[in-house]
Amino acid sequence: MRMGAATALGVAALLLVGGCDDMTKQKKQNPYASRATAPGEVPAGTVQYGETATPVPPVTMALLARGQSEYHVFCAPCHAETGDGHGMIVQRGFPAPPPLAAARPQFVYDVVTDGRGVMYGFAQRIAPEDRWAVVAYVHALQRSQRMALADLTAEQRAVP
Template identity: 60%
Template structure:
């Protein structure tokens, strides 16, 4: 059986292949749909363009917070971590770390601004408009507030009945 490559040439070929690789973590990110100039195609006549219309926030309920927790853990925790500290599993593998959710810019953001960030992305974070439904984005925003509040809770925030159960 004839080998396609002589054995003494394989290490050199592998070395040449490896020299052309980089970790791709500092590449420029451009949304191809951001402008008509860079869009891959024109909108077909008589079709409906997709626009993420403003979606009102649903009422705050326990079910909404539970849904937000579920969606946060599925879509956000890989980067932001379960605690929101920005040291999720993807970051531990070399992806740039996001700001902790309790950091000043995020802490002062309004619910509408957080919803917009989830929808369109910010920095190296891509938008989740096509991945997360609008009501679920609002659920994540509600959960972010609950998560932040849980990390900054004070004894005075507890009811007398809750304080009585503490050791």
């Protein structure tokens, strides 16, 4: 009896495999056979997915202040307030990021948006304009660490 059941199962399996083979030969629509639109062209009546490029906002004190508060919330836990990469999460065992070195603004923006290695992206958490604010703040943070007080004008030194 048990052998009989096994044989029946085997036959059923063979029939199923045979059935799969037939499916590869059946008539079907090939989505790549012909294109109604040129590559990269959006078909009429559809909405493009994803965000459109946000213009880079001019650097103002208000933008830097916004960037500082976003950096404090989202980046300092790993990169530390100074950007040296020894934030609290790293002290608790998360892989240490390299010190935030001078980098092109677009590179920093893309890393914040998409993440890099073990660092997750912030596209869902930080709005595009605020990401540019973080980029401007990171740049200011780096410059502040290479700047001698003598390089500042009296007016710049007076800014709180």
